[in-house]
Amino acid sequence: xxxxxxxxxxxxxxxxxxxxAAGGLAVTLGPLALVGxxxxxxxxxxxxxxxxxxxxxxxxxxxxRGAACRVTEEGxxxxxxxxxxxxxxxxxxxxxxxxxxxxxxxSGGWMQLTIRAGRGRYxxxxxxxxxxxxxxxxxxxxxxxxxxxxxxxxxxxxSLGHYM
Numbered sequence: 001x002x003x004x005x006x007x008x009x010x011x012x013x014x015x016x017x018x019x020x021a022a023g024g025l026a027v028t029l030g031p032l033a034l035v036g037x038x039x040x041x042x043x044x045x046x047x048x049x050x051x052x053x054x055x056x057x058x059x060x061x062x063x064x065r066g067a068a069c070r071v072t073e074e075g076x077x078x079x080x081x082x083x084x085x086x087x088x089x090x091x092x093x094x095x096x097x098x099x100x101x102x103x104x105x106x107s108g109g110w111m112q113l114t115i116r117a118g119r120g121r122y123x124x125x126x127x128x129x130x131x132x133x134x135x136x137x138x139x140x141x142x143x144x145x146x147x148x149x150x151x152x153x154x155x156x157x158x159s160l161g162h163y164m
Contacts, residue, residue, distance in 0.1 A: 007069030007130035017061040024054030069124055071137050076115065078122040087117035095142055095149055097135065097156040111156060113138065135160055 028051040032039055039047070067079035075088040094116035101109040111126040113135055124131065139162035142149055149157075154164045 007071075007124075007128050007134060009064045009067060009128055013127050014061055014065055017057060017064075021054050021058035021061060025051055025058070028054060069128060069130065069134060071134060075117075076122075076134065076138075078115070078124060080120070080122055085120065085122065087115050087120070087122055089141060091117045092138075092141060092145075093117065093147070095138055095147060095153065097153045097160075099156050099159075111135075111160075132160060136162055139164060 028047045032044060032047055032051075037044070063079065063082045066082075067084070068077075069079065070077040072086075075086050075091070077084055077086055079085075092115055094114075096114040098112050098114070099106075099109055100112065103109070111131070112123050113125075113131070114121060114123045115138065124134065128134075135157070139157050139160075141147070142157075142164060149164060157164050
């Protein structure tokens, strides 16, 4: 489980996110560029706000491109923006596992694992390759150290096959 490159975001998902960010920037900044950024504030402000959101998506996608999570003897190596951080097993104080549905019948969606270690809070999503193995190790840690988790987190770990 400690081989290099363990837990990368899939290239297809990153490519799709990059295209969404580029398309969103084109749709929001394009009209402003056509009028020479002389648009009325009622038009310019929402377009600039949208451009900011799509710019953030593009930066987040770039940061994930180089991110690779690893499980080591000492802890988890996790992405934090454009940097990688070590969340040591003995410093982890809180864990949350949330499911975000994209459909009413809850058939589509993703999970987000949030780990609190020291003053930091780090999140990874289920589209990450190796997510199940990382979640399994975190579930073991919760049981070993008897960390408090809420009912939703317990239920979501159980849905992955990890009893708490």
